[in-house]
Amino acid sequence: MIHILAAVSPEATIGKNVSIGPFTIVHANVVIGDNTKIDSHCEIGYPSALADGLPLVIGANSLIRSHSILYEGSTFGERLTTGHRVTIREKTVVGINFQVGTLGDIQGSCTIGDYVRFHSNVHIGQKSTVGNYVWIFPYVVLTNDPHPPSDISIGATVEDFAAVATMSVVLPGVTIGKGALVAAHSSVARDVAPDTVVGGTPAKYLCDTSKIKLKNDPDTSAYPWRKHFHRGYPESVVAEWLKEFS
Structure with missing residues (x-):
């Protein structure tokens, strides 16, 4: 259903069973997948010369909450979910089931994998690369200058399964390795090896992730987190993880 107070270009491609709320603008160079819900006061396909004429493509079964702005030239897989007041600029390419929290800011020309989770107030600088199943927590900044x-x-670059804890800053060109953990309030100026923990300013090696134990089960390692944390992931994916560690 398209609300009577929404402004939707007749040149936009709108899938089946799409809901668009009041005062939302959908520009011409936009493709919206089936069963997507867009709340009020959003701007979808904001025109940008930097998009080089590429469309904004939003995958099926997505949810875009109010006051969000998505520029033309980006592509999102199915089941995109945004918080409120999210801004995502041109030429961002994202996999399936991406979740970005309120006041998230992605500055464009970024590559983001499948099942990535950004909490609120995350800033991602241009040309960042984020792998699959990555967690980035509130107030984290990935810089680029x-x-x-x-x-x-x-x-x-943040590789698969890595987690960057709240209020950390990752400096330009740094790679956070697969399965690594960046502790809260860290400033990361050097590459982080896979499956290690770094922390501090500047961030330094603290231990391997396997040394950290669950607070509610001191006999069990907290990492790799996919051994015990499965909420929100498909059964087929979880089965592969369990098979990996069996």
Whole structure:
């Protein structure tokens, strides 16, 4: 259902059973997948010369909450979910079941994998690369300018299954390795090895992730987290994880 107070371009491609709320604008260069719900006061397909004419493509079964702005030129897999007041700029390519919290800010030309979780107030600088099943917690910043202000943009990389805890800053060109953990309030200036924990300013190696135990089960390692945390993931994916660790 398209609300009578929504402004939807006749040139936009709207799938079946799509809901668009009042005062939302959908521009021409937009493709919206089936069963998607867009709340009020959103701007979908915001025009940008930097998009080079590419459309905004939103996968099926997505939920875009109020006051969010998605630029043209980006592509999202099915089951995108945003919080309120999210901004995602052009040429961002995202896999399936991406969740980004309220006031999330993705500055464009980024690559983000499947089943990625960004909490609220996360800022992702241009040219960042985020793998699959990554967790980024509130107020984390991925930076991209090695000596600001400049015209040089070098994105950070966060590999599969890594987690970056709240209020951490990852500096330009840094790679957070697969399964690594960045502790809260850290400033990461060097690459982080897979399955390790770093923390502090500047962040330093603390231990391997396997050394951290669950608070409610001190005999069990908290990492790799996919051995025990499965909420929100398909049974087929969980089965592969359990098979990996059996």
